[in-house]
Amino acid sequence: MKNEFFYKNPKTILNKGTGFLSGYTHSLNPYTGCSFGCSYCYVREMPVSLFREGEWGNWVDVKNGAANLLKKELRRAKAKGNVTIFMSSSTDPYQPIEHKEKVTRSLLEVMVEDPPDFLLVQTRSPLVSRDIDLLQLFKDKVRVSMTIETDSETIRKHFTPKAPPIQARFKTLEQLATAEIPTQVAIAPILPSRECFPIKLKPFVDRICMDDYFMGDGSGGKRTRKLGIEKKYAQLGLEEWYGPHVINKVYNRFIETFPENHVYVSQAGFEP
Numbered sequence: 001m002k003n004e005f006f007y008k009n010p011k012t013i014l015n016k017g018t019g020f021l022s023g024y025t026h027s028l029n030p031y032t033g034c035s036f037g038c039s040y041c042y043v044r045e046m047p048v049s050l051f052r053e054g055e056w057g058n059w060v061d062v063k064n065g066a067a068n069l070l071k072k073e074l075r076r077a078k079a080k081g082n083v084t085i086f087m088s089s090s091t092d093p094y095q096p097i098e099h100k101e102k103v104t105r106s107l108l109e110v111m112v113e114d115p116p117d118f119l120l121v122q123t124r125s126p127l128v129s130r131d132i133d134l135l136q137l138f139k140d141k142v143r144v145s146m147t148i149e150t151d152s153e154t155i156r157k158h159f160t161p162k163a164p165p166i167q168a169r170f171k172t173l174e175q176l177a178t179a180e181i182p183t184q185v186a187i188a189p190i191l192p193s194r195e196c197f198p199i200k201l202k203p204f205v206d207r208i209c210m211d212d213y214f215m216g217d218g219s220g221g222k223r224t225r226k227l228g229i230e231k232k233y234a235q236l237g238l239e240e241w242y243g244p245h246v247i248n249k250v251y252n253r254f255i256e257t258f259p260e261n262h263v264y265v266s267q268a269g270f271e272p
Contacts, residue, residue, distance in 0.1 A: 003035045004059045005097060013069040013107075014077060017086065023271040024120075026077065027089040028070070030103040032061035034091045036124065038160040040189055040213065040229045043090045057162065060097055067106035074114055083116040084272045094125035108134045115141055118272040122186070123147065125164055126172040132179045143182045145209065145270065146173060150191040151200055159191055159232060173204035186269070189213050190250050192233075192241040198257035207262050208254055209269025214244045 017024035034041070037057015044056040052059070063069075077083045087093055093104040111119060112134055119138060121128065124147035128135075135142055148169050150156055156166050176183045185201055187193075188211035201208070213229065233242040247265065254263045 002058075003097075004054065006059065006061045007064050008032070008061045009064050010066070010069065012073065013063065013066050014073045014085070015089075017084070020267055021086050021089055021270075023267070024084045024086045025081075026083065026085050028085050028087040028107065029089060029091050030063060030066055030087070030093050030107055031091045031095065031097065032063070033057075033059050035060055035095050035097065036092055036160065036163045038163060039232060040159060040227060042213075042227075045226050046090065060091075060095070062097065062101050063103060066103050067110050070107055070110045071114070074110065074116065078114070078116070084118040085111075085116045086120050086122065086270070088122060092123050092125055093121065094123045094127040096127075098125075098127055105131055105134070112137045117141065119143075120145055120270065120272065122270075124169065126168045129172050129175045132175065132181065135176075135181050136179055140182060143184060144176055145184050145186045146176075147186045147188060148173075148201070149187055149189060150193045151197040152191075152193060155191050155193070155236075158236060170200070170204070173201075177204045183207070184209055184269070186211070187250065190241075190246055192236075192238050193250070195253060198254045202257055206258070207264070207269075208258055209264045209266075210247060210250060210254070211266045211269070212244065212247045215247075215266040 014026040014028055017026055021027055035057060041056065074083065098104050108131055115138060119142045121142065122145045128144060135144065146169060148166065151166060153166050156163065173183065183205050184207035185205050186209045188209065190210055190212050230242050233239050251263060251265065
């Protein structure tokens with residue numbers, strides 16, 4: 001099905017950081033909806049999706065005037081104290097529509113002029129490399145968190161067929177490292193991977209964050225269970241990779257390659 005795009009005029013752009021994001025003062029979403037439409041995405045079970053016509057992944061709202069809104073709201077927020085921003089909590093700021101609309105880039109341009117105390121950019125898209133020129137200007141006040149849930153393209157295609165290829169994300173890590181932009185890999189949620197996964201990542205990042213469905217979906221795994229995601233593991237005969245025990249197995253693999261204090265679990269890994 002072809003994606004539908006809608007142009008909205010929001011009244012606000014910064015939202016208060018709560019729950020999983022309580023370590024941040026604000027979250028910032030350039031779009032509503034996400035055309036990557038990952039099968040396990042817990043946002044499918046949130047009001048933004050449940051009370052909307054059309055399947056999650058097939059529609060995206062583009063936020064008109066986002067940069068002007070942010071300019072005003074950021075100034076007000078900074079007048080009250082420190083400002084830390086998580087971009088994005090319920091969409092990918094670098095999904096394909098960003099090529100054309102450049103909403104995310106316009107928001108970065110505002111923040112370069114009036115920087116928050118810290119900005120985390122959460123994405124799974126190689127398009128983030130387009131904005132390296134802006135990200136460098138934040139210096140140590142930014143961290144790019146690149147989602148790479150697995151090192152297997154077969155697994156990627158099964159769970160997230162519309163998401164960018166794994167190899168393209170590795171190439172992006174290399175570009176970010178060359179540009180000396182603080183970067184972590186978010187293995188979130190953990191998908192089946194090979195034992196050499198940590199070794200593949202080591203040349204590009206020194207910080208790993210991992211999460212699973214049971215800690216990371218904001219409901220103790222209930223939202224994910226409603227999606228029937230366990231069936232997708234069964235289709236590949238990989239049932240042993242589904243369950244709260246899996247994170248320990250993957251964590252132990254990673255601390256053989258990375259210092260233990262550089263491997264974070266769940267919420268702690270996304271904190272400012």
